[in-house]
Amino acid sequence: MIFQALLTAGAIAVTTSVYVETPAEPSLLTEEVAPMSRHEVVPGDTLDSILAHAGIGVPLRTEAALAISDVFDLSALSPGQLLRWSVSSDDPSQLERLSLLTRDGTDIILDFTKPLEASLTKTEILRRVRRETFVLDDSLFQALATHNAPESFAVDLAALLAGQIDFRDLEGTERIALIWSENVLPDETIVGEPQIAYARVEKDADIFEVLTGSVEQPFILFRNGTLVQQSARPVAGARLSSVFGKRRHPVLGTQRMHTGVDYAAPTGTPVSVTGAGTVLFAGTIRGYGRTIDVDHGAGVLTRYAHLSRFEDGIAPGVELNAGARVGDVGATGLVSGPNLHYEVRIDGKPTDPIRKAPAARTVMPTPADHVMLTIARLTTGYFLRPNTSKKS
Template sequence: MILQALLTAGAIAVTTSSHAETPAELTHLTEAVAPMSRHEVVPGDTLDSILSHAGIGAPLRTEAALAISDVFDLSTLSPGQILRWSVFSDDPSQLARLSLLTQDGTDIVLDFTQPLEASLIKTEILLRDRRETFILDSSLFEALAARDAPESFAVDLAALLAGQIDFRDLEGTERIALMWSENILPDGTVVGDPQLAYARVEKNKDIFELVTGSVEEPFILFRNGAQVQQSARPVAGARLSSVFGKRRHPVLGTRRMHTGVDYAARTGTPVSVTGAGTVVFAGTMRGYGRTIDVDHGGGVLTRYAHLSRFAAGIAPGVELNAGARIGDVGATGLVSGPNLHYEVRIDGKPTDPIKKTPAPRTAIAKPTDRVMLTVARLSTGYFLRDDTGTES
């Protein structure tokens, strides 16, 4: 847990360690080989489609797939896995090396300069704790990117701050603090999904803070030191794969409006309601597939689409608390691969979740939440001040 890591003097922890060769050693070839290319798998990707887009010839793509299939089921290729390859400088259609890094740290390596056989290498993965504190001087997306922080946190914060802040009203003077953990390779490559543990937004005279004890638990939101509500991500640990706005549709190929955000995850990954509310629809909807709509009051409705199944007991009229499981990620409806389509509607109109979110009900903070809040404040150099300006 993040809390335990923070309380333990803090250094980097090794989670997997049976390392034979470093990625640099594996990719070091002769000068006739071009630099290594890298692609993070997204929904709808196949090994063949990735290599085809890279210009690799069909016979070699087939040969690579057969070799990898001896040790890995390519039908389980999933978002977050990383494909790396190098080609010969004089013939970029010919592979020299190919590596598929799975999320458990196993590197499946093919060396095309030798008789082809897949090698399995257990790569060392480090757990790194990170923290950033900064004055917002651009959009939140741009500020995160400039600090090499996960841009998906911009969407997470909007969903988790749940009606307390309208992100359209950010003035560019707000102070932001974040704490999270991420898995990295020895060369610094981030693998898997980062886990946000604490966030703080100082806006005007208000201080908003989010804390969580673990990825499975909803966040508790504090305003000026007092708990106000409980919020949850729709899919814990998922990667943001598509944002609100105009885009090229992955199935139809035409440019059209995308009315929500998509979270890439395996079929069967649990989906949670982001805020307390009442189920008003649970069924199949054209284009959306299996869909659940939850009414949060005040004209705010959230939609969860492309589900593979509904959780037991989900039906119109059922009341839910923030973080309640409502179904599983799937690929139903008009979609190229498994993901959750998460949508926020205000008075019936789709709205960017980054700009408007539902307001869940008040929750009770546990002692561990209070401890986490104190540790996070100490770690990010912040102490709550009372009306007299005294630190507390």
């Protein structure tokens, strides 16, 4: 756990377990034979499209796909996986080496200078914890880049603090602290998406702090030291049946981008809004069936689809509190069974709801929450000040 790593003086990394399935040629990707090009898989990518964009010819792309398919299902290619390759110095359309690094650290390696056969090696991946504290004297994107923090955190913070802070209207004097973890290879290549563990924004007289957690409890939000919101699933007790990302559509049978997550539950199970907001749309959308869109401000929107019915009074313009019932689980639209399709869109772009859902129900903090909050404050050089928030 990230906060356990912070307790160890000077700890900056935790190493995942490492083993080697085929120890032959351990220097395949490290020897100085040719520079390695890199591409981190994003939604919609295929092996063929990545290599085609790199200028690799069709025959070699086909060979590579067939060789990798012997040990890995290419339909499981997913965001966060890393493709690396080198080409001939005489002909840049000719591959010399190719590596597909999966999320669990398995490196699938092809050497085109020899009879082609995929070899599997477990690559050492370090889990590194990083911290940054800075005054926002520029745009948030630029400030993050200046401090070597992921620029994507600007979007994450806007989603986590939706309804509390509009990051499009910052004054430029706010103080921000971040703790996050990232996976790195021995050559310092970052693999996958960095994960925020703690964020603090000091704006005017208010201090906002966010702790992230598990899938069941993605994050909790404090304002001036008091817990004010906690994320929750839109369907209590439901089974997460499909995650965000590319998948084989259960009805159409083709590979398509899944722009949200699905929660399987019986028809009629209550569906609750995951954050305070205003109903933007309540109607039927092709493929989605009965759908409700809720605007949470700061460019954050949530979508609840395949509903069997809308809750009485749900209509555009209606304001909702976090946790308010908006309808019931159903099977309307293009689905194979009753479930809720839940999306989070930021400035119109679908993002992973498991990580970036708006805040929801108010609960009491646990002792573990207080411990983690204290550790985060200590490691970012901060001690909670007396409550100086403005009285309403």
